[in-house]
Each structure stands twice: as C-alpha cells, then as structure tokens.
Amino acid sequence: xxxxxxxxxxxxxxxxxxxxxxxxAASSVMLAQPVLAADxxxxxxxxxxxxxxRTISKDDLYPLYExxxxxxxxxxxxxxxxxxxxxxxxxxxxxxxxxxxxTDGDLxxxxxxxxxxxxxxxxxxxxxxxxxxxxxxxxxxxYARSDFAAGFTAAAFVGQPVVTDPSYKGGDYxxxxxxxxxxxxxxxxxxxALRNESDxxxxxxxxxxxxxxxxxxxxxxxxRSSYNSITSGWMEHAYTxxxxxxxxxxxxxxxxxxxYSDYFYNVTTTAFALKNNGGALDPNEELTTYGASAxxxxxxxxxxxxxxxxxxxxxxxxxxxxxxxxxxxxxxxLSLGGSVHRMIGDSERLRYYDYxxxxxxxxxxxxxxxDFYNVIFDRPIDGVKSSFALTGIAxxxxxEKLKVGGDVExxxxxxxxxxxxxxxxxxxxxxxKTGEKGGKSEK
Amino acid sequence: MKSKLLILLMMPLMACVLFACANTNSGARIHPEAxxxxxxxxxxxxxxxxxxxxxxVDFFKKHSIFATNARRSCNSCHAExxxxxxxxxxxxxxxxxxxxxxxxxTMPHRxxxxxxxxxxxxxxxxxxAKCHGRQNNERCVTCHK
Numbered sequence: 001x002x003x004x005x006x007x008x009x010x011x012x013x014x015x016x017x018x019x020x021x022x023x024x025a026a027s028s029v030m031l032a033q034p035v036l037a038a039d040x041x042x043x044x045x046x047x048x049x050x051x052x053x054r055t056i057s058k059d060d061l062y063p064l065y066e067x068x069x070x071x072x073x074x075x076x077x078x079x080x081x082x083x084x085x086x087x088x089x090x091x092x093x094x095x096x097x098x099x100x101x102x103t104d105g106d107l108x109x110x111x112x113x114x115x116x117x118x119x120x121x122x123x124x125x126x127x128x129x130x131x132x133x134x135x136x137x138x139x140x141x142x143y144a145r146s147d148f149a150a151g152f153t154a155a156a157f158v159g160q161p162v163v164t165d166p167s168y169k170g171g172d173y174x175x176x177x178x179x180x181x182x183x184x185x186x187x188x189x190x191x192x193a194l195r196n197e198s199d200x201x202x203x204x205x206x207x208x209x210x211x212x213x214x215x216x217x218x219x220x221x222x223x224r225s226s227y228n229s230i231t232s233g234w235m236e237h238a239y240t241x242x243x244x245x246x247x248x249x250x251x252x253x254x255x256x257x258x259x260y261s262d263y264f265y266n267v268t269t270t271a272f273a274l275k276n277n278g279g280a281l282d283p284n285e286e287l288t289t290y291g292a293s294a295x296x297x298x299x300x301x302x303x304x305x306x307x308x309x310x311x312x313x314x315x316x317x318x319x320x321x322x323x324x325x326x327x328x329x330x331x332x333x334l335s336l337g338g339s340v341h342r343m344i345g346d347s348e349r350l351r352y353y354d355y356x357x358x359x360x361x362x363x364x365x366x367x368x369x370x371d372f373y374n375v376i377f378d379r380p381i382d383g384v385k386s387s388f389a390l391t392g393i394a395x396x397x398x399x400e401k402l403k404v405g406g407d408v409e410x411x412x413x414x415x416x417x418x419x420x421x422x423x424x425x426x427x428x429x430x431x432x433k434t435g436e437k438g439g440k441s442e443k
Numbered sequence: 444m445k446s447k448l449l450i451l452l453m454m455p456l457m458a459c460v461l462f463a464c465a466n467t468n469s470g471a472r473i474h475p476e477a478x479x480x481x482x483x484x485x486x487x488x489x490x491x492x493x494x495x496x497x498x499x500v501d502f503f504k505k506h507s508i509f510a511t512n513a514r515r516s517c518n519s520c521h522a523e524x525x526x527x528x529x530x531x532x533x534x535x536x537x538x539x540x541x542x543x544x545x546x547x548x549t550m551p552h553r554x555x556x557x558x559x560x561x562x563x564x565x566x567x568x569x570x571x572a573k574c575h576g577r578q579n580n581e582r583c584v585t586c587h588k
Binding site for chain 1: 467473490491493507508510511526530533534536540541553569571575576
C-alpha cells in the first residue's frame with residue numbers, strides 16, 4: 001500500500017517558490033495589459049481576523065490573520081480575456097510566541113488564465129484548483145479545456161500536487177484529464193482519469209464516469225463512479241436524483257457506496273489511514289447510504305424541508321438520520337431558520353439529537369444575529385450530555401467597501417467547559433472596473 | 444513505427460479540426476447582474492442553469508458535478524477564493540468562523556466541531572476525506588499520530 005511514509009520535506013517550499021516565480025513573471029505581463037486592453041477589471045479584498053480563543057490545555061491564543069485576494073482581468077475586443085488571480089493568507093499569534101509556529105501562511109491560489117471567446121477555451125498556469133471528474137485537486141501546473149465538435153469537451157492538466165503531508169508523502173507529479181460528450185441542457189456524460197506518482201511509488205491511479213441527465217425541466221440526475229486501478233476496486237458511487245413535480249416542491253433521492261480499502265488507499269494523514277497502514281479504518285468496511293428529502297417552498301423566501309438518510313455499514317452496523325428544517329431568507333433584510341435531526345445508530349456515539357436555530361437581521365448599515373447549535377447525546381461523552389455553541393453576531397457597513405464585524409461564542413462540549421471565544425473582523429474591498437458590468441461574490 | 448508516427452502527427456491535427464468545427468460561443472465570464480445571498484436560479488433561468496438553483500435542498504450534494512461540467516458558470520459569479528475557503532490546501536479558519544454572518548449557508552463545521560468531528564468521522568469518514576484526506580490536514584497529526 002503506501003510505501004513511502006516520510007515526513008514532509010522541503011519539496012513543498014520548492015514547489016511554492018516555483019509557483020511564486022511563475023506568478024511573479026505572469027504578473028509583470030498582466031500589469032501592462034490593462035493599459036492596452038479595451039476593458040479591465042481589478043478586484044481585491046483584504047480580510048483581517050483577530051481570533052481570541054484557547055487551546056484544549058487552556059493556553060490563550062490570539063492569532064491575527066490577514067487574507068489578501070487580488071484579481072485583474074482584461075476583456076479584449078474579440079471577447080477573450082486574460083486574467084491573474086492571487087489569494088494568500090498569513091498569521092501571527094499575538095500572545096503565544098513559544099514555538100516556531102507562531103507565524104504561518106499559505107499561497108492558496110495564484111494563476112494566470114486565458115479564456116477564449118469561442119469554445120469555452122480556458123488555459124490556466126500556476127497554483128489552481130482543478131475540478132475534472134475524479135480530479136478535485138489543487139495543483140501547481142498547467143490546465144487546459146475546450147469544447148470540440150459534436151458536443152465533445154476535453155480537459156487536461158499536469159503539474160505537482162499541492163498537498164499537506166503530515167504523515168505520508170502525497171506524490172511528486174499529477175496529471176489527468178476528462179473527455180465528455182453532451183447536449184446543452186439535456187445531458188453530459190464524462191470519463192476521466194488521474195495519475196499521481198513519485199519516482200518511487202504509484203500514489204493514485206483513478207478513473208471515473210460522471211453523468212448529468214436533465215431530460216425534462218422537472219428531472220435532474222447527477223452522479224459519479226470512481227475506480228481505483230491500483231487496488232482494482234470501485235472507490236465510490238454517488239448519485240442524486242431530483243424531481244420537481246410542481247414549482248413549489250422538490251423531491252430528492254440519493255445513493256452512495258464507498259469501499260474503504262479502495263477509497264482510503266492513498267491519504268496523507270493517519271486520521272484516514274486504513275488499519276493495515278497504521279490507521280484506524282477497517283479496510284473491509286463498506287458504507288452504503290440511501291437518502292431522501294422533500295422541500296416545499298410555499299412562498300418565495302420560505303423553505304420547509306424534511307430529510308432522511310440511512311447509513312448501512314458492512315461491519316459497524318447501521319444508522320438512520322432523520323429530521324427537518326425551516327428557512328426564511330429575505331436577501332439583505334432577514335434570515336431566520338431552524339432544524340432538528342435525530343441520529344439513531346447501532347453504536348453509542350451515533351445516538352443523538354441535533355438542533356439549530358439562527359436569526360440575522362439587517363437594519364440600515366448594521367446587522368445583528370444569533371446562532372445556536374446543540375447536540376444532545378443519548379449517553380454522555382466525557383460526562384457531557386448536551387454540547388452547544390451560542391454565537392452572537394454583529395456587523396456594520398462603514399462604507400460600501402469597508403465592513404467591520406465580529407462575534408462572541410459561548411460553548412460547552414466534551415472538550416471545552418463553559419468556553420468563551422471571540423472574533424473581530426475587518427473587510428475592505430478594492431475594486432476598479434471599466435466597461436464590464438455585473439459582479440462577483442467573494443463569499 | 445511509421446503508423447505510430449502518423450497517428451502522433453494526426454492527433455493534434457484532428458484536435459484542431461474538431462476545435463474549429465465546434466465554434467460554440469463561450470459562456471459569460473461575468474454574470475450580467477450581481478447576485479447576492481443564496482440565489483434561486485429558476486427566478487430568471489428556464490434553461491439548464493435552472494438546475495443549479497442554490498436554494499434546492501440537494502444543491503450541496505450536486506455542486507461537485509456542476510463544478511466539473513460548468514466551472515465557467517460558477518466563475519461567472521464566484522471568485523476563486525470561494526472554492527478555496529473550503530477546498531483549501533492549508534487553512535486554519537473554518538468557513539463558518541470567517542463567515543459567521545452567513546447563517547443561511549450550508550457549512551459543515553458549525554458549533555463546537557472538535558467533539559462533533561469524532562461523530563461525523565465515524566459516520567462517514569469519506570465525507571471528511573474529500574477536503575482533508577490529502578489537503579488541509581496538518582493539524583490532524585496533533586492527535587492522530
């Protein structure tokens with residue numbers, strides 16, 4: 001199985017440096033572009049968070065985070081565009097300077113993108129998140145996709161996997177692609193493959209089939225099956241069927257099956273490792289879930305839903321999760337909601353009720369809210385029968401671009417007894433546009 | 444050998460021909476109207492986009508398929524940071540901590556998740572592994588030695 005157990009090395013740092021160089025080089029080209037292009041858009045944001053919390057051993061932590069996001073895109077007259085996207089965060093702990101880890105940070109994404117006016121052509125280079133069939137991967141590399149004749153689309157990517165590897169290495173190279181055929185608005189069927197390897201090991205070899213069927217307006221089927229070529233077994237089947245017999249009612253059914261020995265074959269942490277690889281998960285376990293839900297929208301902003309899910313395990317028994325929720329959302333004014341669910345499982349830990357109640361009201365430039373989440377265990381865990389978190393939320397829009405806010409949380413749980421936490425946040429958006437209308441949400 | 448070389452030469456040529464024949468117009472890069480909150484796409488769309496109704500009770504389960512099929516559509520409203528808030532390489536703040544005011548959104552780590560994660564991890568570890576199996580799991584090693 002995983003034969004390359006090594007602690008994380010300097011590979012990640014080298015990879016980050018390479019990405020930074022690519023992004024810097026690309027940036028210099030991009031920065032000249034807005035002057036030449038017909039229309040350009042610059043969007044960016046600075047989000048600063050100060051969290052006041054404590055560790056499980058009651059040590060104070062005051063980490064200060066800064067998230068910076070920046071995009072610049074040019075719209076050429078022929079309809080194509082070139083854009084640069086950067087996102088990163090940094091952290092400094094204001095109290096605990098006892099270890100080397102009181103500062104940290106990460107480049108979340110940084111890539112240059114070309115989008116063609118025809119055939120949905122996209123070419124990206126840099127650190128990016130790729131979603132193509134079996135691949136939902138962050139890579140440092142190259143990605144390209146395009147439409148082709150007869151309803152075909154194809155995508156390919158190659159690069160280094162951007163993974164964290166606290167227990168096991170995550171491989172040095174990753175490549176793959178997807179070919180799909182479909183008819184707009186009616187169906188899409190795709191086949192995809194992914195390879196992840198290093199000089200000494202085959203880390204992942206996965207193939208998959210994905211479908212989206214929309215034969216009539218009222219019916220929608222999505223799903224995916226993925227296969228592990230190294231273990232020669234199906235990792236996962238996951239399908240969801242939605243039916244809307246009338247506009248106000250949506251019925252949904254879902255099915256999934258996961259084979260642990262194939263699904264958890266290659267992870268980078270012992271938290272998800274199989275027993276035969278130093279973890280706790282039984283490789284013989286197979287989980288099948290069946291779910292159903294019904295949602296009724298009697299008024300535009302009101303949704304009432306009931307849901308049920310059955311967890312059927314090969315080894316550890318079964319569990320049923322049943323409940324419902326109500327949500328009232330008037331954009332920009334009021335959000336109210338609540339939910340209650342019951343989990344009834346064969347094991348003691350899987351027998352509990354969970355409740356949630358929330359309300360958020362916007363008045364002028366201010367917003368105030370409460371969020372309460374509660375889990376009541378049938379049998380106490382570490383002497384605690386009821387685990388809850390009550391959060392008070394406040395925010396104020398100082399200007400269209402500047403928003404300040406924060407929250408205070410009071411909680412009790414098996415790990416924390418009557419715990420207070422707080423968060424202060426300042427968000428500043430710096431946008432500049434010429435020509436292009438519309439907008440994006442950072443959230 | 445000759446036939447293999449011929450195939451290798453023909454493939455890019457075929458790709459170019461198929462690319463030229465497709466001649467589809469690319470989707471909008473920016474949604475014509477700014478959208479706030481959790482949108483009900485059926486309010487305006489009656490075509491395939493209507494299926495992406497974010498208020499649908501099962502949208503969260505299906506969003507990965509939409510991201511595969513129509514990432515460009517996602518990008519017309521969402522900045523890249525929207526994906527990386529959850530599908531993170533290395534992240535210390537949960538989305539529900541950063542966006543506590545977005546009470547209506549589906550976020551899987553509400554409340555005190557330290558104790559709840561043991562239950563969810565037992566219930567369906569695959570649902571955790573999608574985001575933490577190979578990424579964003581540096582802190583797991585604190586307990587999972």
